[in-house]
Amino acid sequence: MLQITDLRKTFGAAKRALDGVSFAVRQGEMFGFVGANGAGKTTTMRIVMGVLQTDEGEVRWKGSPLDFTERRRFGYMPEERGLYQKMKVAEQIGYFGRLHGLSPVGARKAADELIERLGLTERVGDAVEALSLGNQQRVQLAVALVHDPDVLVLDEPFSGLDPLAVDALAEVLQERARGGVPVIFSSHQLELVERLCDSVGIISAGQMVASGTVDELRSSVGRRLRVVVAEAKSGWADGLPGDLRVENGREVLIATDGDDQHILHAAVQAGRVEHFGVEQPTLTEIFRGAVA
Amino acid sequence: MNGMLLVAGREIRTQVRTKGFFVGLAVTVVLIVGITLAPKLFGGPDSYTIGLVNSQELAVHGGGDTEIEWRTFSDEATARRAVLDGDVDAAMIGGTAGIRVLSDGEIDSELGLMLQAAHREAQIQAAGVRTTPLSMESIGADTRYEETRSQMAFMLVLILFMLVVGTPMMVAMGVVEEKGSRIVEILFTSVRPWQLLGGKVLGLGVVGLINLVVVLAAGLGAAFASGLAVDFPPGMAGIVAGIVVWFVLGYAFFAAVAAALASLVSRQEEVGNVLTPMTMTMFASYGVAFFAAKEPTSLVATIASYVPPFSSMVMPVRATAAATPAWEILLSGALMVVAVAAMVLFAGRVYERAVLRTGARVRLREVVGSR
Ligand SMILES: Nc1ncnc2c1ncn2[C@@H]1O[C@H](COP(=O)(O)OP(=O)(O)O)[C@@H](O)[C@H]1O
Ligand SMILES: [Mg+2]
Numbered sequence: 293m294l295q296i297t298d299l300r301k302t303f304g305a306a307k308r309a310l311d312g313v314s315f316a317v318r319q320g321e322m323f324g325f326v327g328a329n330g331a332g333k334t335t336t337m338r339i340v341m342g343v344l345q346t347d348e349g350e351v352r353w354k355g356s357p358l359d360f361t362e363r364r365r366f367g368y369m370p371e372e373r374g375l376y377q378k379m380k381v382a383e384q385i386g387y388f389g390r391l392h393g394l395s396p397v398g399a400r401k402a403a404d405e406l407i408e409r410l411g412l413t414e415r416v417g418d419a420v421e422a423l424s425l426g427n428q429q430r431v432q433l434a435v436a437l438v439h440d441p442d443v444l445v446l447d448e449p450f451s452g453l454d455p456l457a458v459d460a461l462a463e464v465l466q467e468r469a470r471g472g473v474p475v476i477f478s479s480h481q482l483e484l485v486e487r488l489c490d491s492v493g494i495i496s497a498g499q500m501v502a503s504g505t506v507d508e509l510r511s512s513v514g515r516r517l518r519v520v521v522a523e524a525k526s527g528w529a530d531g532l533p534g535d536l537r538v539e540n541g542r543e544v545l546i547a548t549d550g551d552d553q554h555i556l557h558a559a560v561q562a563g564r565v566e567h568f569g570v571e572q573p574t575l576t577e578i579f580r581g582a583v584a
Numbered sequence: 585m586n587g588m589l590l591v592a593g594r595e596i597r598t599q600v601r602t603k604g605f606f607v608g609l610a611v612t613v614v615l616i617v618g619i620t621l622a623p624k625l626f627g628g629p630d631s632y633t634i635g636l637v638n639s640q641e642l643a644v645h646g647g648g649d650t651e652i653e654w655r656t657f658s659d660e661a662t663a664r665r666a667v668l669d670g671d672v673d674a675a676m677i678g679g680t681a682g683i684r685v686l687s688d689g690e691i692d693s694e695l696g697l698m699l700q701a702a703h704r705e706a707q708i709q710a711a712g713v714r715t716t717p718l719s720m721e722s723i724g725a726d727t728r729y730e731e732t733r734s735q736m737a738f739m740l741v742l743i744l745f746m747l748v749v750g751t752p753m754m755v756a757m758g759v760v761e762e763k764g765s766r767i768v769e770i771l772f773t774s775v776r777p778w779q780l781l782g783g784k785v786l787g788l789g790v791v792g793l794i795n796l797v798v799v800l801a802a803g804l805g806a807a808f809a810s811g812l813a814v815d816f817p818p819g820m821a822g823i824v825a826g827i828v829v830w831f832v833l834g835y836a837f838f839a840a841v842a843a844a845l846a847s848l849v850s851r852q853e854e855v856g857n858v859l860t861p862m863t864m865t866m867f868a869s870y871g872v873a874f875f876a877a878k879e880p881t882s883l884v885a886t887i888a889s890y891v892p893p894f895s896s897m898v899m900p901v902r903a904t905a906a907a908t909p910a911w912e913i914l915l916s917g918a919l920m921v922v923a924v925a926a927m928v929l930f931a932g933r934v935y936e937r938a939v940l941r942t943g944a945r946v947r948l949r950e951v952v953g954s955r
Contacts (some may be wrong), residue, residue, distance in 0.1 A: 342773060374762075374769060388770070391774040
């Protein structure tokens with residue numbers, strides 16, 4: 293388990309970037325890290341990767357403080373991508389494999405496998421600067437994955453990808469998570485996070501405002517009742533809890549509290565009940581509620 | 585350590601594979617060989633061909649390694665043609681009134697003197713007088729090698745200047761490449777800053793050393809091939825080894841400075857500007873070294889040969905240009921080693937703190953004082 297406990301970081305004299313960030317990611321868990329721009333995601337990830345020093349708090353891996361040797365077994369994709377522009381694809385991936393401790397043969401093998409897996413086979417001999425942005429992004433991913441990392445930390449890995457590339461990347465990450473690797477990634481695409489992640493952490497202004505499994509977050513927000521009554525007299529919902537909205541020209545009652553049986557009874561009285569169901573709040577709604 | 589060697593390996597491979605590396609090396613070799621041979625090509629010849637008609641070969645004693653080739657002609661007319669065609673430098677025609685020397689235009693003055701002396705000697709000996717040559721002896725400093733030494737020193741200034749300036753420049757470019765492209769952020773998760781910087785300096789140093797060794801070998805090879813090597817002063821092996829050691833020290837110092845300064849900026853365009861203090865120091869060293877090649881025993885050269893980092897260029901030049909006591913070289917070397925160690929520590933500190941701070945140019949003050 294990767295445990296991040298009470299990180300605090302201040303830049304310069306006044307700029308407080310992190311103000312007590314804590315969360316944990318278990319083996320094989322996909323953790324979505326969401327928050328507005330400037331909330332502190334990148335700073336947190338940089339501290340995890342040892343690129344920044346934290347002022348307070350600590351990062352633990354498998355129960356003990358994370359050190360350099362263990363961190364070499366992590367895979368990292370920084371927010372600002374970086375590759376040697378003039379180095380060839382296969383050579384570059386292999387070089388990073390070597391830096392992460394692979395043998396020459398092991399590094400070449402791992403690079404070849406990834407090149408095949410990520411569809412870069414025709415590009416092995418090209419310099420990175422000659423590749424399209426999408427392909428450069430794939431090389432960047434390969435660099436993060438080449439040493440078969442114990443933990444993956446990816447800062448906005450989906451940004452700038454087309455929908456097909458998003459699916460391909462998601463599949464690769466899920467595959468790694470199934471192999472027991474904790475995967476942390478930050479993203480603004482909340483539907484994507486909702487679809488992929490086992491758990492989610494929401495950060496706002498340097499503080500964690502919510503974290504847990506998606507189900508836990510939902511139940512913390514509370515369930516929501518959605519009722520549609522056809523041919524109801526106007527005003528049928530007066531006196532009932534919740535809001536009456538108009539969606540596609542029909543009145544819809546959304547209620548987050550109150551006795552559902554009582555509401556059902558009132559609806560049946562008012563007319564023909566077309567829809568009556570408990571609805572899950574989307575991550576977007578949870579996010580809005582949490583950072584508000 | 586392993587990480588550092590991997591980084592160094594990448595630097596070497598990247599450099600050695602470029603066309604620029606070979607072109608640069610070829611140009612330097614041609615330049616050095618050219619300069620080595622220039623005195624021979626443009627100076628007076630030291631081998632002459634003399635035609636003989638009815639006369640004897642003379643025992644000519646020229647200065648240094650002068651050689652004379654004799655060619656006998658059957659009559660004067662053929663010999664005259666050979667002189668005019670340039671096949672021989674002069675022709676000696678024997679006759680009742682003595683020997684006439686024919687040349688195309690006025691005779692090469694050195695050749696004329698040599699022939700005159702040899703002829704006089706031969707006549708005196710023929711008359712039965714025993715002669716003994718004058719024996720010359722210097723009781724002052726040994727100045728036999730002065731000229732060769734100063735020629736070698738000038739060449740050394742040129743070589744050291746190209747390599748000691750050029751190689752740290754590559755270090756600076758590499759540092760900015762990694763900083764500007766933000767690749768350091770990934771690298772630092774698998775290698776420590778000192779490994780990355782150390783590997784880069786080591787790798788490019790090896791590239792510089794390859795250059796130096798090839799250039800020295802070319803120069804020495806040309807000197808041996810052309811016969812110039814007979815003028816080499818004693819202790820030549822020590823002089824050459826000293827050059828290599830001084831290059832390593834000078835390079836280490838300036839590479840550290842280059843890395844520290846370059847880590848302050850994020851774009852290649854800013855490199856030249858931020859390196860100004862270093863390039864100024866280098867040009868100053870170059871100026872003094874140039875002077876030291878000419879006046880190796882002057883006060884300026886002596887003082888500068890002790891002060892790091894000037895000493896890294898001035899001392900080898902001084903030691904080449906004039907015999908210099910070993911203790912002076914060792915003392916100056918020790919001072920330089922201390923300076924290199926201090927600069928490496930300082931540069932490592934600056935680099936580590938500045939290289940992750942992209943964007944606007946980082947001020948040296950900001951990274952030196954803090955923590
Ligand atoms: N190197 C830095 N110097 C000064 N302030 C910084 C630095 N890095 C980040 N910050 C500030 O810290 C806050 C958090 O930034 P960041 O972690 O990049 O947020 P996110 O990745 O969530 O968008 C922001 O207000 C940002 O301006
Ligand atoms: Mg960010």
